[in-house]
Amino acid sequence: MSNKKSLKHLRSKDELFVTNVSEYFKKNPGPDKRSIIQRTIQATGVSRRTIYRLWKERSKRAPYKPVDGFDESVIRNKIHEFYTYSRQLPTLKNLLTVLKTEIGFPGSRWLLRKTLRKMGFVWKRTTDNRKVLIEKPSIVRQRLAFYAKKKELEDKGYCLVYMDETWIDTAFTAKRCWQRDDLPGVIPPCNRGQRLLVVHAESRNGFIKGAQLVYKASSSSGDYHHEMNGQNFTKWLKEKLLPNLHSPSAIVMENASYHSMQAEKFPTSSSRKQEIKEWLRKQNIAFDDGLLKPQLLDLCRLHKLEPSYSVDQIIRRHGHEVLRLPPYHPDFNAIELIWSQLKILVRHRNFTFSYVNQHNKSNETVAISEQEEMDTHCQALETCDDVTRFVDVNLESVKEFNTDEKKDTMRIVDGNKA
Incomplete structure (x- = not known):
């Protein structure tokens, strides 16, 4: 042959x-x-x-006609029009149809893709405005305060304990596997199944033994944070975490609503007038009993105290401290680095898609995590903190330098004009 x-x-x-x-x-x-x-x-x-x-x-075949600068300018403007005026996603198919009509684009989708890449365009996952938010002055101030308090607690001998929540569905399994016609491999169910919530805490020495909580959520869709409330979190804190902390620890947590329940509620416009008066008397603030509600609220705002959280009080009564993450910085929580690894282990071991087995798998995967991995994640997080703090401090110096240089330039210009 x-x-x-x-x-x-x-x-x-x-x-x-x-x-x-x-x-x-x-x-x-x-x-x-x-x-x-x-x-x-x-x-x-x-x-x-x-x-x-x-x-x-x-x-x-027709001879290749290279795209010149004029055509590149048209392509760039058309992409901008798709986003601003048409309110459509400029896919290769849509963009090619428009360009063939308006400028007689000579090539195919392959040539258009090549041209877009040459112009610097990249088709990738969209991003949110978190990068902008974390550079707001108020967020930078909270981030620097976080660095300072973290160093102070470490110098006092506190052990950092990172806590967080995550979720796992009973149908959470591998999306790809080796298979053929007579051996289909993994066949996941059509629906997600029941959702499990996992609450845990870890330190440099590994997961805190006895602190794990796995329970079934009431819903399998949407944000899992609404499944946890202040009552459940306080119960887990008192019964699971605090009894198993045997040395002074600083518990690192985010600013979720159930982490930030105020011990004493500050009066708001929805508060009754009598409640506002009681709060003023409790704070030993003199006021005229004939004042109207808006005037009483203004008086409360003048004497507003730093918020005191009930969770913080519970933790401090047990000899520990609280270290709250700055907003929009979940990457400062070391346990976030381990959740993805745990989910990969669950994906590779889940073949039954039942609640009981998934509950057991969750417990097994937590037990598999070793102390060396935890220590590695904590070291990586410390390096990230040091780099971010270095950038914050030096960026402030650069801003001040640019501002002073701009002022000096303006003085020179004004002097030349004179």
């Missing part, structure tokens, strides 16, 4: 390869007297007829 390939068995990249080989032999004849066809046949293994067909198709 001949080992020569026919054209119908060649893919587009194979056709391009054969064409490029023949073009190379045209430019480099070589010392022997063999023809270009013979050398191409010997090098690629395709038939003579296939090579002639490829040459014929190549001769029929």
